[in-house]
Amino acid sequence: MKILFFASGVIGSIIAARLGSSGHDITVLARGERLRRIREGGIVVRDGIGGETLAIRPRLVERLDPDDFYDLAVVPVRADHLDAILPVLAANRAIRDILIMVNNPKGYGGIVEALGRERFFLGFPGMGGGLSDNTVTYTIANRLIQPTTLGETDGSITPRLRRVAAALRGAGFPVAVEGNMEAWQKTHVCWILPLAAALYMAGTSSASLAGRSDILRLMLRSIRECFAALHAIGVPVTPSKLRVFELMPGRLMLKALSFGMARADMEFLAALHVRNAPGEMRLLADGLMELVRGAGVKAPALEAILAHIPAK
Numbered sequence: 001m002k003i004l005f006f007a008s009g010v011i012g013s014i015i016a017a018r019l020g021s022s023g024h025d026i027t028v029l030a031r032g033e034r035l036r037r038i039r040e041g042g043i044v045v046r047d048g049i050g051g052e053t054l055a056i057r058p059r060l061v062e063r064l065d066p067d068d069f070y071d072l073a074v075v076p077v078r079a080d081h082l083d084a085i086l087p088v089l090a091a092n093r094a095i096r097d098i099l100i101m102v103n104n105p106k107g108y109g110g111i112v113e114a115l116g117r118e119r120f121f122l123g124f125p126g127m128g129g130g131l132s133d134n135t136v137t138y139t140i141a142n143r144l145i146q147p148t149t150l151g152e153t154d155g156s157i158t159p160r161l162r163r164v165a166a167a168l169r170g171a172g173f174p175v176a177v178e179g180n181m182e183a184w185q186k187t188h189v190c191w192i193l194p195l196a197a198a199l200y201m202a203g204t205s206s207a208s209l210a211g212r213s214d215i216l217r218l219m220l221r222s223i224r225e226c227f228a229a230l231h232a233i234g235v236p237v238t239p240s241k242l243r244v245f246e247l248m249p250g251r252l253m254l255k256a257l258s259f260g261m262a263r264a265d266m267e268f269l270a271a272l273h274v275r276n277a278p279g280e281m282r283l284l285a286d287g288l289m290e291l292v293r294g295a296g297v298k299a300p301a302l303e304a305i306l307a308h309i310p311a312k
Contacts, residue, residue: 003070004074005058006073006075006089011125012074014125015125020056028060029060075089079280099122099123106291108153117154121150121153124148126174129272130276140173149176155179157177165177186238187235189284191242194219196281197219201305205267206262206263206266206271207261216261218305219257220250220257233291278310281309281310
């Protein structure tokens with residue numbers, strides 16, 4: 001496939017490098033210092049756990065013109081950057097399939113208005129890492145924790161969904177296809193935002209958080225309050241395996257959370273992004289509280305923990 005990456009940050013670099021190394025024709029839109037570094041040294045990604053390094057020299061562009069054609073545009077962006085990107089994507093009518101990978105608790109009205117429902121589908125990356133100089137150090141999440149997840153807004157299984165899922169699997173990513181991406185994303189922010197806030201409380205160190213039972217206890221209460229809000233508005237906890245936060249006895253769940261935070265890969269999967277994206281975390285936290293208040297559910301623990309996310 002001829003693929004445009006409409007971002008050259010951590011997630012875009014990881015996926016571009018692995019898809020490029022598996023034979024796809026990769027173009028990356030980049031600007032400024034990142035453009036200069038890719039032009040000089042290519043895109044370089046290193047597995048922070050296994051040590052494998054991949055490097056590609058993609059085709060580079062500084063803008064997307066209205067008649068530029070690609071089989072697929074991949075848009076892995078932070079929530080606080082999406083509004084600036086949508087008009088540029090909307091102006092191009094040659095790209096039929098656009099994969100939007102963004103944290104989003106509010107639904108897809110703005111994306112539908114900009115692009116039309118048929119042009120885009122949804123995804124969320126099961127990976128994380130950080131960029132230093134010209135190297136992204138990363139890890140891919142275990143399938144049980146969070147595979148890269150794809151879905152259509154209407155839940156259908158389309159040819160493009162199968163095609164992109166197969167390409168990602170061929171590049172070594174665990175992939176799940178989800179029939180209710182809106183519920184998946186609302187559920188995701190219900191547990192990832194309390195985790196982000198807990199990391200801020202622990203100095204953005206997953207290892208430090210592992211030893212803070214007081215913070216983990218507040219985090220667990222927050223997730224349970226948020227899941228109660230989802231139930232109140234008729235949104236199923238998705239995937240259903242995440243109901244473990246509700247159903248496992250608190251003492252056992254706290255042990256599991258402490259064990260999980262002590263894993264070396266959590267630094268790449270959670271702590272690095274939280275450390276580098278407080279603006280996005282604050283935007284998402286505000287959207288999450290709007291959802292919970294709209295559900296009419298009291299959530300004192302959630303309000304208390306989200307207050308630790310820095311102001312925008």
